Each structure stands twice: as C-alpha cells, then as structure tokens.
Amino acid sequence: MSESLGTTGLVLNEPLLWERGKKGRCGFSMPAGDVPSSPLPAELTGDGPDFPDLSEIEVVRHYTRLSTWNFGVDTGLYPLGSCTMKYNPKINEKLAGLRGFAAAHPLLPSVLSQGALQLVFDLERFLAEITGLDAVTLQPAAGAQGELTGMLIIHAYHRLRGKQRTKILIPDTAHGTNPASAALCGYLPVPVPSGPDGILLPETVVGLMDSETAGIMITNPNTLGLFEANIREIARIVHDRGGLVYGDGANMNAVLGVVKPGAVGVDILHLNLHKTFSTPHGGGGPGAGPVAVRKDLVRFLPVPRVVERNGAYELSEGFPESVGRVMAFHGHFGVLLRAHAYILSMGPDGLKQVSRLAVLNANYIREKLKDVLHPAFDRPCMHECVFSDQNQQETGITTLEMAKRLIDYGYHPPTIYFPLVVHGAIMIEPTETETKEDLDGFIEAFRSVVREAGENPGVIREAPVRCKLRRVDETAAARNPCLTG
Amino acid sequence: MKKIEEIQLPEELRYSPDHEWVRPEGDLARVGLTDYAQDQLGDIVYVELPAVGIHIAQGAVFATVESVKSVSECFMPLAGEIAAVNGPLSDDPVLLNQSPYGDGWMVMVKPDDPAAVSQLLTAEAYLARLKGGV
Numbered sequence: 001m002s003e004s005l006g007t008t009g010l011v012l013n014e015p016l017l018w019e020r021g022k023k024g025r026c027g028f029s030m031p032a033g034d035v036p037s038s039p040l041p042a043e044l045t046g047d048g049p050d051f052p053d054l055s056e057i058e059v060v061r062h063y064t065r066l067s068t069w070n071f072g073v074d075t076g077l078y079p080l081g082s083c084t085m086k087y088n089p090k091i092n093e094k095l096a097g098l099r100g101f102a103a104a105h106p107l108l109p110s111v112l113s114q115g116a117l118q119l120v121f122d123l124e125r126f127l128a129e130i131t132g133l134d135a136v137t138l139q140p141a142a143g144a145q146g147e148l149t150g151m152l153i154i155h156a157y158h159r160l161r162g163k164q165r166t167k168i169l170i171p172d173t174a175h176g177t178n179p180a181s182a183a184l185c186g187y188l189p190v191p192v193p194s195g196p197d198g199i200l201l202p203e204t205v206v207g208l209m210d211s212e213t214a215g216i217m218i219t220n221p222n223t224l225g226l227f228e229a230n231i232r233e234i235a236r237i238v239h240d241r242g243g244l245v246y247g248d249g250a251n252m253n254a255v256l257g258v259v260k261p262g263a264v265g266v267d268i269l270h271l272n273l274h275k276t277f278s279t280p281h282g283g284g285g286p287g288a289g290p291v292a293v294r295k296d297l298v299r300f301l302p303v304p305r306v307v308e309r310n311g312a313y314e315l316s317e318g319f320p321e322s323v324g325r326v327m328a329f330h331g332h333f334g335v336l337l338r339a340h341a342y343i344l345s346m347g348p349d350g351l352k353q354v355s356r357l358a359v360l361n362a363n364y365i366r367e368k369l370k371d372v373l374h375p376a377f378d379r380p381c382m383h384e385c386v387f388s389d390q391n392q393q394e395t396g397i398t399t400l401e402m403a404k405r406l407i408d409y410g411y412h413p414p415t416i417y418f419p420l421v422v423h424g425a426i427m428i429e430p431t432e433t434e435t436k437e438d439l440d441g442f443i444e445a446f447r448s449v450v451r452e453a454g455e456n457p458g459v460i461r462e463a464p465v466r467c468k469l470r471r472v473d474e475t476a477a478a479r480n481p482c483l484t485g
Numbered sequence: 486m487k488k489i490e491e492i493q494l495p496e497e498l499r500y501s502p503d504h505e506w507v508r509p510e511g512d513l514a515r516v517g518l519t520d521y522a523q524d525q526l527g528d529i530v531y532v533e534l535p536a537v538g539i540h541i542a543q544g545a546v547f548a549t550v551e552s553v554k555s556v557s558e559c560f561m562p563l564a565g566e567i568a569a570v571n572g573p574l575s576d577d578p579v580l581l582n583q584s585p586y587g588d589g590w591m592v593m594v595k596p597d598d599p600a601a602v603s604q605l606l607t608a609e610a611y612l613a614r615l616k617g618g619v
Binding site for chain 2: 474475
C-alpha cells in the first residue's frame with residue numbers, strides 16, 4: 001500500500017499542572033496597591049483553592065503538548081458511526097466570534113438583544129422548513145434533552161386529551177437514549193423487534209400499539225443505517241390508535257432536503273445541530289437538540305419563546321400550556337450561531353448535496369469492504385454502514401482489536417459494539433466531507449487490518465503501537481473510577 | 486473470545502436460551518450466567534441484583550450486568566422468590582468473569598414449581614443452540 005498516514009514522531013511527555021511550576025511563579029504582574037487596604041471580614045477569608053504556581057509559557061506548553069496527543073476531525077478521518085463527525089467549516093467559528101454575539105449577555109433586555117433574538121427566530125424557521133414541521137424550540141442542550149422535551153410534550157398532549165397513557169414503543173434499532181428518555185418521563189419503554197431486513201414492520205407495530213401506548217420513538221434512518229421505509233404506514237397505525245410519532249432526527253444527515261419528517265407522519269422530531277449542522281462536538285459537548293413539532297403541539301413548546309411584534313423581537317412567556325423551561329437562557333447559543341451560519345452558507349441545494357454525498361460515501365465504503373467484512377445487511381445503506389465480526393470469528397480477532405489496530409494506520413476507529421442487534425458491530429459513518437483519496441486510504445487501511453487478523457494476529461493483539469498511550473485499562477477505570485484530581 | 490469448543494458447560498446444570506444456568510440445591514435453585522455469556526460480554530464492571538424476598542416471573546428481568554461493551558439484562562430462568570443474592574459479586578464483578586459457575590453465582594431462588602427445572606435445556610441442548618448461532 002501507499003505510505004501509511006500513521007507514523008511515529010517525537011511526542012513530548014507532559015506532567016499534570018500540579019506537578020509543574022514552583023511556589024511564587026506567576027503568569028501575570030499585579031501593579032502595586034495604591035489605595036488603603038481594606039481587609040475582608042474573617043468569615044470570608046481562609047485558604048484559597050489549590051492552584052499550581054505557573055508561568056505563562058508553562059501553561060501554554062502544557063496545553064499545546066496535550067493537544068498533540070489528541071485526534072480530531074481537523075487531524076484526519078473520524079468515521080465514528082452514529083456521531084456524524086463531519087468537518088466544521090471555519091467560517092462558522094469566524095461568525096460565532098463576532099463581538100456582538102460573543103460578548104452578548106443573556107440577561108440584556110430584548111431591546112438590546114435584537115440581533116441574537118432574530119437569529120433564534122430565523123434559525124427556528126429554517127429548521128421548521130427542513131423538518132417539514134410547524135414550530136421549533138432551540139432550548140434543549142443536546143439530543144437526549146430534546147428527547148425528554150419531546151416526551152414531556154407527548155405527556156402534555158395526552159393530559160390535555162383527558163387520558164394519560166403509560167407506555168412508549170421503542171424499536172431495537174433506536175438510539176440507546178430513547179428508552180432512557182421515555183423512562184425518565186415516567187413511561188414504560190416497550191421494545192419493538194425489527195424485521196428480517198433490519199427495518200420495522202407495520203404488523204409488529206399493530207400488535208403492540210394499544211390504548212395504553214402514548215406513542216412510538218423512531219430513529220430514521222435507524223442505527224443500522226437503514227431507512228425505515230414503512231414509516232408512513234407505521235405513523236398511520238399509531239395515529240389511528242391515538243398515539244404520537246416521535247422522530248429521533250440524530251441521523252438527519254442522511255436525508256436533508258430529501259425527506260421531510262413532517263411529511264411522512266412524524267409529529268415531534270429532535271435534531272442534533274452539533275452533528276447534522278456542523279458544530280464541533282465530542283468529549284461530551286457542547287450540543288444542541290432543537291425540537292420541532294406539528295401545528296397542534298406548538299402550544300406545548302418550552303418557554304420563553306421568541307416572538308415577532310411590529311418588526312421587533314421579544315421573549316414571551318404567554319403560552320400557558322407550555323411544558324415550561326427546559327434550559328437556562330437560550331440553550332447553547334454558540335452552537336445555534338454556528339448552525340445558523342452553516343445553513344446559510346450551504347443553502348437549500350448545498351444541504352441536499354450534503355446528504356447525497358454522505359450516503360454515497362457510506363455506500364462506497366460498504367461496497368469496498370464487503371468482501372472482507374461481513375455486512376450486517378447486504379443492501380444499500382444510508383449515511384453509515386454496519387458490519388458484523390462474522391468473518392473474523394475463525395481468527396479469534398475481535399472487533400475491539402481491529403479498531404485498536406486502525407489507530408496505527410492513522411484513522412480514528414469506527415463505532416464498535418453498537419447497534420447491539422449486530423454481533424461485534426463495526427459502524428462506519430464517513431460523512432460527506434471526506435475526499436475520495438481519504439476514503440480510499442481508510443478502506444486500504446481496514447483491508448490491511450483484516451489481512452493481518454488472518455496472517456499475523458499477534459500484531460493486532462499488541463495494537464496500537466504508534467500512539468502516545470497504547471491500551472488504557474478501561475476495565476479498571478470502570479470498576480474503580482477515580483473521579484477526583 | 487473463546488471458541489465454542491472452549492466454553493465450559495457443566496453437565497449437572499440446566500440452561501436457559503437466554504444464557505442463564507440453574508443448579509437445584511434442596512428446596513432452592515442457584516442461578517447465574519453461563520461461561521458463554523460472560524465471555525461474550527467481556528470484562529464485567531457492574532452487577533445489579535434484585536432485592537431478597539421479591540417474586541420474579543419466568544422470563545422477567547432479575548438482574549442487570551454492565552460490561553465494558555454494553556449493559557445487558559438477565560432473564561429469570563424459572564419463576565420464584567429470591568431467597569438470597571451473591572453480595573460479594575456486587576463489590577467484585579470480576580467474579581462473574583473468573584468463576585461463572587462458582588463464586589460468580591447471582592441469586593438463589595425458591596422456585597414456584599421445583600419440577601420446572603427439568604424443562605430447561607441440558608448442557609448438550611444448550612451447546613447445540615450455541616452452535617446454531619442462537
């Protein structure tokens with residue numbers, strides 16, 4: 001193969017900040033006091049926090065060195081399935097850094113926040129159009145909070161109709177947060193098995209959708225990377241029996257401008273702005289999980305909502321049936337800014353092209369790897385492709401070990417062991433932003449790893465050998481977590 | 486990961502299709518996870534066991550096991566009342582990996598119908614299911 005991306009270079013060790021520095025060292029100089037001293041009351045004095053004494057260059061080198069141990073989408077291909085680790089255009093950062101936004105205070109009165117409020121108002125309209133639904137809240141901090149907000153709306157809907165229901169249907173190909181969100185809202189999650197082709201069958205839903213069931217939560221495309229082709233029929237069944245259809249839009253990157261969830265029967269949908277609309281994420285945040293709803297559910301959206309009155313924008317609490325506030329201030333405003341910039345810079349045709357290329361790239365990888373890895377379903381996929389470890393069973397090499405070996409080749413591993421319905425799952429989501437050369441490099445690397453699994457399994461069991469830290473003991477970390485510094 | 490031939494399946498135990506084993510002991514029955522299940526799950530980091538005294542139906546969830554890969558539920562192989570749980574297992578989940586049929590046992594059950602044990606799979610029948618990829 002051509003020269004591997006992965007290589008070794010000089011990687012500098014770096015201790016903890018507390019192990020650096022020297023007593024009295026400081027990164028800044030305070031001017032001499034020129035006013036009389038005024039001691040604090042005794043109850044406010046005492047030992048300060050335990051901060052290390054460091055010079056400016058020690059701090060800069062500390063974080064710069066740590067950053068060289070990291071791998072991000074700006075370093076290379078990051079095909080973590082279900083996470084949509086697409087490139088985040090730098091224009092988003094430039095616009096989010098505009099002083100009028102970056103320095104705005106969330107408690108400024110509306111009259112001094114017109115630009116920020118208009119941005120919220122406009123982004124809500126954009127997302128309503130993209131989802132084919134009527135109104136949007138931008139408050140939820142991430143996808144799972146969007147799901148909980150959606151569950152609260154379903155709960156409010158049934159309360160208004162006079163009869164609460166107790167269960168929510170959740171397919172076995174849904175995101176793992178779905179049952180957790182339903183349970184957090186007090187519903188009993190009822191698992192729905194997917195059909196032989198990896199998608200939901202209407203007859204299965206017919207058998208489970210009863211008068212105690214408040215609705216269904218469908219991830220579409222599902223976590224197998226397959227489009228739920230029976231979505232209209234399933235939505236009809238659920239609606240006929242008085243339930244609501246919640247769409248988990250985390251995989252929206254596959255269908256932007258191609259499928260409007262509102263047009264295929266989805267009543268409530270959350271989006272992950274940090275995934276589909278290209279804002280930096282990973283390591284737990286920050287995210288944004290706006291929720292879009294159909295017309296008769298608008299009354300339940302969280303407050304305050306931005307409303308337009310005589311050409312000016314203001315915050316309104318005047319929605320008495322609202323589920324209330326779900327997030328302080330206006331959500332993760334910095335994420336909203338970047339998503340707004342992304343949508344405007346891409347435009348409607350650009351967004352459609354995003355999804356087409358995301359689907360094309362995933363299918364390209366699937367086709368190029370399907371003779372060495374076993375596809376979970378041998379049919380075209382959407383934005384991500386899923387393989388099982390079936391072909392590697394004989395070698396005894398596991399999915400985890402192949403993922404570790406990929407690191408040596410300079411690629412972030414795909415998602416592994418998810419979805420749970422696929423044995424030893426390998427879930428690859430390349431996203432639309434990768435070039436054909438980068439996709440080919442990844443494919444070639446994965447093929448080499450598979451070859452090594454058969455010919456030289458010892459190499460794989462030792463991997464990774466080229467990175468700063470090799471195998472960390474995740475079992476010990478989970479059994480005996482050390483949660484303090 | 487073990488090959489099917491390397492999986493330990495003691496002849497004297499009975500097995501459920503959901504990968505639990507059962508060993509009758511007087512009026513009670515001891516229940517745990519099979520060697521196959523612990524091997525598939527990988528390093529187990531957390532085990533949640535039921536309260537003593539509650540009744541659990543056959544096929545209902547009686548415990549949750551978390552490994553570095555995933556969180557899995559364990560299903561009751563035979564209906565009955567929980568007579569005892571393996572306390573040390575909660576503090577030291579590695580026992581389930583090291584000794585699935587010994588110190589890694591999970592619960593003692595007082596079965597509603599002691600004869601129901603005989604309806605569970607023999608080691609041979611369970612092994613046949615594993616080979617069939619079930």
